[in-house]
Amino acid sequence: MRILTKKDVQAVYTMKDAIADDKIALAAYSKGDATVPLRTNIDVQAEHGQSLYMPGYAAGEQPALGVKIVSVYPDNIDKGLPSVPATMVSLDPKTGIVSAIIDGTYLTQLRTGALQGAATDLLANPDAKVATLIGTGGQAPTQLEAMLNVRQLTRVYVSDIDHDRATKFAQDMTDRFGKQFNVDILPANDLSKAIRASDIITSVTTSKQATFDAADVQPGTHINGIGAYTPEMHEIPAALVQRADSVIFDTMDGVLAEAGDMITPLKEGLVTKAHYAGELGQLINGKIKGRQRHDQVTLFKAVGTAVLDVVVAEKILQAADKQHVGTSVDL
Incomplete structure (x- = not known):
């Protein structure tokens, strides 16, 4: 072991x-x-x-x-x-x-950041340059790292309900990723302005209300809803869910059982279940389509699944075995 x-x-x-x-x-x-x-x-x-x-x-x-x-x-x-x-x-x-x-x-931080990275890689426009990250908690660093790995971003705005925390996070992440990815990481002094300038928006909060205004989202934007995981949480605006050209989940059963920001629009009749295109795995397998045009708004919603944990853990173990890293214990 x-x-x-x-x-x-x-x-x-x-x-x-x-x-x-x-x-x-x-x-x-x-x-x-x-x-x-x-x-x-x-x-x-x-x-x-x-x-x-x-x-x-x-x-x-x-x-x-x-x-x-x-x-x-x-x-x-x-x-x-x-x-x-x-x-x-x-x-x-x-x-x-x-x-x-x-x-x-x-x-958990790694596989969750990577989950958003996979969705952004598959759904965001290839020429995306500006992103906004909402939320600076424990999941935020890997969420940022994932976006930087799949798109050549030149600027990332960071927003939090505590602006001082956002400022400190932006500085810490600049020290960590700024030179490596040649990117400016800045606190969002005006979130609406940041959203309007963004090609990618990632929200990773447990907010019970929308963390940004749907009206600020421009055509061609890709949005990731990563934080909300209970029926009471609603970080993605219902108007955006309704407006999105393509809405894709990590797991259909998981999202429709747990994520309030996707459950509520369905219950209130703003969308039908047919509005939800399917799962990211289905897109990977070629069973559904994702972004079709540059001006489409795409939305990815995740609540997480244990299959990510077991697969990533197994891959980590294989790499560690090969490189003789870690502490081996005989049972």
């Missing part, structure tokens, strides 16, 4: 790797070559916490099997501990024996 920390993962596996492997995972899911049971949620009332278990299996030439364990313990902040710790347990699909334990927090 191999134990892999965040640093270990970063030493053997890149964002480009994750984007490619997320595409493989979604293609398998949409083909029916993956088994993703509903997650198990254990309520730990005594500690005001929850423990979630997200198993998955992907078949194919390189099968992957595992379970991600995610805990939500808000009181951990007072103890100086992570409030949402996560661990990925990978198993050998041929034997069922545990093959790796991986930092699940970083794995």
